[in-house]
Amino acid sequence: MHILVTGGAGYIGSHTLIELYKAGHTAVVVDNLSNSNPESLRRVAQIIGVDRIPFHQTDIRDREGLEAVFTKHHFDACIHFAGLKAVGESVAKPWEYYENNISGTLVLVDVMRKHDCKNIIFSSSATVYGDPAEIPITEQCPKGQCTNPYGWTKSMLEQVLTDIQKADPSWNVVLLRYFNPVGAHPSGRIGENPNGTPNNLMPYITQVAVGKRPQLGIFGNDYPTPDGTGVRDYIHVVDLANGHVSALKAIECVCGLAIYNLGTGHGYSVLDMVNAFQRVNGVTIPYTIQSRRPGDIATCYSNPAKAEQELGWKAKFGIDDMVRDSWNWQRLNPDGYNEN
């Protein structure tokens, strides 16, 4: 299939491009580079062994820009990663988050339908479950109260896309609820490249390991979990990328609306992650225990059985692969894409 990948220069998008090409698909990237570097696409092309990945530096809110892309290419489907994703920033800048994520998706979907491309895979998040009513979380679990505007954009966009598919059943909409993506391509050539202080656990750990930050702060050790620290379902980004290739199969089978959790089904605590990182990589991660981070929940992990049953997708990489590949990327690229 020929796929439009919005946000394809970013962390998950760049890894997904590799798996798409490996599976025989081709792609065109639209990205405004607000949180990415085009060097990622050059490296993706090298890994795949093509001259270049077709790329348009276009904002998805720019209707004319998108029209030009759709006039130039015929797409079978869109994998829609483009969006702002920093939880804390969304609390400080709610308008910017609602405008970018929601207006952008509305423009994208309108241009898609005008060009008769009605197949979309949307990057959603486990954050839509709020403080989940059941653990492990199945797709039947009711959506919950999000604790930040970022999470609400995902929850609202799920509803928008659901309603559009309901009104026009010729749409195929796949909502993929990611758990906690970590890791990097095993080549160490592409990976997560956060601007400023990392919000997420794994990039913080790797920046401590590489000497950019003195120590990790662990946000609370008094949760009702085995060691008191928060438990999450970390998933290797290459597994997550392959989940998108599998989701294209749902579209080929004319799924209508389909929702899948993409997780491993295993919950690891913050201390599990720190200990695995130290053991596998032989690097010490100094840490202190700090107070809880507002909005955090104790435990969040998936039941990923539906994706396995219906798509034949299952995560293959374990915690050791995740911490090894995260460190490999950071160690080889201490300043991300900025230096090479």
Ligand code: NAD
């Ligand atoms: P990322 O920031 O690395 O990638 C997103 C890309 O979208 C960036 O390259 C950015 O420049 C681009 N972008 C943002 N707004 C745009 C716009 N208006 N027009 C065009 N391009 C735009 O983030 P990621 O981690 O790769 O996440 C990809 C998607 O997955 C996002 O929608 C994110 O919300 C979602 N998601 C991420 C996580 C996670 O922990 N990384 C978890 C769940 C869901």
Ligand code: WQD
């Ligand atoms: C994981 C655990 C923290 C940093 C977020 C978003 C979610 C999704 C994935 C996009 C928690 C602890 C973290 C640190 C710490 N993103 N931690 N010290 O909060 O599960 O999910 O990213 O959709 O929407 O909310 O991920 O990596 O921030 O935290 O102790 O410096 O690590 O308290 O228990 P989270 P995270």
